[in-house]
Every structure is written in structure tokens, then in C-alpha cells.
Amino acid sequence: MASLTTIPQSEGETKFTIELYENIGCPFARRSMLAVFEKALDAQHFVIPLSGQLKKIQQDGLGAAPGLSASLSGKSVEEMLAIKEQYKIDINPTGEVPSLAIRHSDTKLDVVTEADVVCEFLEDQFPDSGNSLMPPDALGRSKIRTWIKTLNGANGVRAMYGTLMNQDPSKDEAMRAAVYKGMATFARLANDDGPYFLGAQVRIHCLRVWLLIPCLFFVLFLLTRYQQAYLLFCFVSILTCNTLFIVFFGGSAAVANVGSV
Numbered sequence: 001m002a003s004l005t006t007i008p009q010s011e012g013e014t015k016f017t018i019e020l021y022e023n024i025g026c027p028f029a030r031r032s033m034l035a036v037f038e039k040a041l042d043a044q045h046f047v048i049p050l051s052g053q054l055k056k057i058q059q060d061g062l063g064a065a066p067g068l069s070a071s072l073s074g075k076s077v078e079e080m081l082a083i084k085e086q087y088k089i090d091i092n093p094t095g096e097v098p099s100l101a102i103r104h105s106d107t108k109l110d111v112v113t114e115a116d117v118v119c120e121f122l123e124d125q126f127p128d129s130g131n132s133l134m135p136p137d138a139l140g141r142s143k144i145r146t147w148i149k150t151l152n153g154a155n156g157v158r159a160m161y162g163t164l165m166n167q168d169p170s171k172d173e174a175m176r177a178a179v180y181k182g183m184a185t186f187a188r189l190a191n192d193d194g195p196y197f198l199g200a201q202v203r204i205h206c207l208r209v210w211l212l213i214p215c216l217f218f219v220l221f222l223l224t225r226y227q228q229a230y231l232l233f234c235f236v237s238i239l240t241c242n243t244l245f246i247v248f249f250g251g252s253a254a255v256a257n258v259g260s261v
């Protein structure tokens with residue numbers, strides 16, 4: 001195992017290090033990357049190829065997935081396939097990212113999966129580190145949970161993607177109504193002052209919403225008469241999101257290679 005950075009812990013606490021298994025091309029993984037960043041945690045980052053990327057590079061060579069080749073530079077197609085297989089054996093049998101591994105000093109390994117669960121775990125485990133991702137009051141926490149539930153439900157992301165993908169004009173009206181219903185829930189729960197959902201601080205659900213901004217703009221583009229303006233917003237926000245991720249996580253974060261584990 002490559003040497004890992006140890007998180008500062010108070011005396012008497014068990015020593016452990018955290019490892020985030022991620023891929024910059026995955027919105028779920030990005031959410032966990034943002035949570036690690038917001039909690040100011042010194043995690044070891046490992047890039048895991050996505051199945052779609054592996055399929056492309058097997059068919060058309062490393063150039064077919066430039067993002068992956070940049071993250072795992074110097075690795076051959078066979079080595080990338082091996083990284084994925086080893087990840088399934090050691091960390092997450094589903095092969096999905098993100099996964100957060102907690103490696104204890106006695107080599108015991110605990111693994112947390114599912115992006116939302118990883119984010120809540122980081123908040124629960126490190127309440128005093130970085131930004132607090134959950135508000136101290138029960139009412140604030142209930143608003144966050146209601147919005148996340150809405151986002152996961154029929155009027156949330158599913159309605160947005162459904163609207164994007166729909167080829168049947170007779171369903172347009174119902175889909176539009178679902179998206180508006182979801183947005184109305186968001187507006188009802190949101191704090192009037194901002195700039196974030198519950199006021200002055202970034203909270204856990206902001207990590208989800210930020211990554212949906214390009215999608216929201218695209219849905220608005222489809223729903224509105226001012227299509228050119230929204231299309232422009234859509235491209236700008238996609239570019240901004242990607243650029244920010246590359247700057248913050250692709251460049252400056254210690255993105256290591258699981259092959260060195």
C-alpha cells in the first residue's frame with residue numbers, strides 16, 4: 001500500500017486514513033469530491049475507470065477517452081482494466097464510483113458507498129472539520145431532506161431527464177408540470193436571503209444542486225421561448241462546471257492511481 005496521509009485526530013482516537021475512489025466524469029463521484037473539499041479533508045484520491053470509458057478504449061484505443069487517459073497517464077488499456085477489476089475485489093464489488101474507504105491503522109478497512117451516504121458520513125464523522133454541511137437546527141435539516149427526497153422522486157432529476165429524452169409530444173405537458181412542481185418545492189423550501197439554499201452557508205444538498213445546474217438550464221431551454229439565451233447559459237454552465245472541476249480536482253488535488261495501491 002502506498003503511504004497515505006493521516007487525518008489529524010485527537011489523542012486517544014483510533015488512527016485512520018480516508019481514500020476516495022472517484023472519476024471526474026461521474027456526477028455522483030463529483031458530489032463526494034465536493035464534500036471532501038468542503039470538509040477540508042486530506043483524503044487520498046484514486047481514479048477508477050468507468051465501464052463506458054473502458055469499452056471505448058478497448059474498441060478505439062486510449063485516445064477515445066482523453067479524460068481517463070489524462071487522469072491515469074502512462075497506463076495501458078490492460079492496466080486500466082486491471083485497476084477496475086482490483087477495485088471490485090478490494091473496495092466495491094459493483095464497480096461503481098464513488099466509494100469512500102476508511103483504512104484503520106490496524107489495516108481493517110471500512111467502505112462507504114453511494115454518493116449521498118458518503119456526503120452524510122463525512123459530515124457525521126468530521127463535524128468540526130471544514131464547512132458544516134448540515135444546519136444545526138432540526139427545521140433546516142428537514143428542509144434539506146425534503147428537497148433531496150423531491151430531487152430523487154418523480155418531480156426531480158427523473159422529470160428533468162424524462163423531459164430531455166421525451167420523443168412523444170403528447171407527454172410534454174405532463175413532464176413540464178412535473179419539472180415545475182419540483183422547482184416549486186425547491187422555491188418553497190429555500191431561504192429568501194440566500195445566497196445558498198438555506199442562507200449564508202453551503203449545505204449538503206448544494207453539492208447535488210450545483211452539479212445539476214447545466215441540466216436545469218437545459219430543461220429551461222426546452223421549456224421556454226427564449227431558447228437561444230438558455231442554450232448559451234447551458235453551454236457556459238457546463239463549461240464552467242467542468243473547468244472548475246479540472247482546476248480544483250484534476251490539477252491541484254492529489255489524484256493518485258489505484259494501480260499503486
Ligand SMILES: N[C@@H](CCC(=O)N[C@@H](CS)C(=O)NCC(=O)O)C(=O)O
Binds near residue numbers: 025029049098
Ligand atoms: N447509486 C450510486 C450511483 C453511482 C453511479 O451510477 N456511478 C456510475 C458512474 S456515474 C458508475 O460507477 N457506474 C459503473 C461503471 O461505470 O462501471 C450513487 O449514488 O453513488
